[in-house]
Amino acid sequence: MNIKKVARICKTLKQDAIIPDYREPNMIRLAPVAxxxxxxxxxxxxxxxxxxxDGRxxxxxxxKRGIIA
Known part of the structure; x- marks a missing residue:
């Protein structure tokens, strides 16, 4: 994944009440509990x-990461 998009994607997910785990340099981790x-x-x-x-x-x-990613 493009490093320049990762923090942005995480912020956008949070707007939809999805809490991702952002890992440097370019990982988004989702951890559903079974x-x-x-x-x-x-x-x-x-x-x-x-x-x-799709909608960018x-x-x-x-x-840019916030204090709390």
Missing amino acids: LYTSFQEAYETVQVLKKIM LYENYEN
Whole structure:
């Protein structure tokens, strides 16, 4: 993944109440918990990520990590 997009994508995911784990230099980790994350929630997360990437919605954010990533 392009390093210049990772922080932006994480910020955009947070706007949709999806909490990613940003790992330097270019990783986004999602960690669903099998005991209480449903298939539907996992599917919706992938759909939100697709919407963000296809619509380039991440471009609305600065590519800079905050104090709390």
